[in-house]
Amino acid sequence: MSEIEKAAQDAVEAARQSDQYALVLAAMQAAQAQQTCRHQAPAPVRQSGSAGKWVAAGVGGSVFLLAxxxxAVAVAVSAVALTVCLLVLRSVWQDIQREREERRG
Structure with a gap:
């Protein structure tokens, strides 16, 4: 497996984990909210959508980490391409130099 494929797999796994962490945090907050509601006297409950905010933050973080x-993969591919290009140009330059030397003598 090449380094690029491994990096891509790691990025996908990180995105999955971020999504899972966001869901776990949302579930924990929902459980805390339920426990708080059980211990208090009934009152008009106004939901602020905090679970939705956490899920949105998790999804946004996942997208950011994936980007x-x-x-990083694009930079690595560019570096490899530049290296190959320079090696090919160096080889061509050496061939030209050899041909010049052979013509001279």
Whole structure:
């Protein structure tokens, strides 16, 4: 498995884990909210949508981390391409130099 494939797999796994953490946090907050409601006297409950905010934050964080991972892969691919290009140009230059020397003598 190449480094690029491994990096892509790691990025996908990180995104999955971020989604899972967001869901766990949302579930914990919902459980805390239920416990708080049980211990207090009934009162008009106004939901602020905090679970939705956590899920949105988790999804946004996952997208951000995935974008960073894809950017890192793009930089790595660019570095490999540049290296190959320079090696090919160096080889061509050496061939030209050899031909010049053979013509001279």
């Amino acid at each position: 960073v991972a894809v950017s």
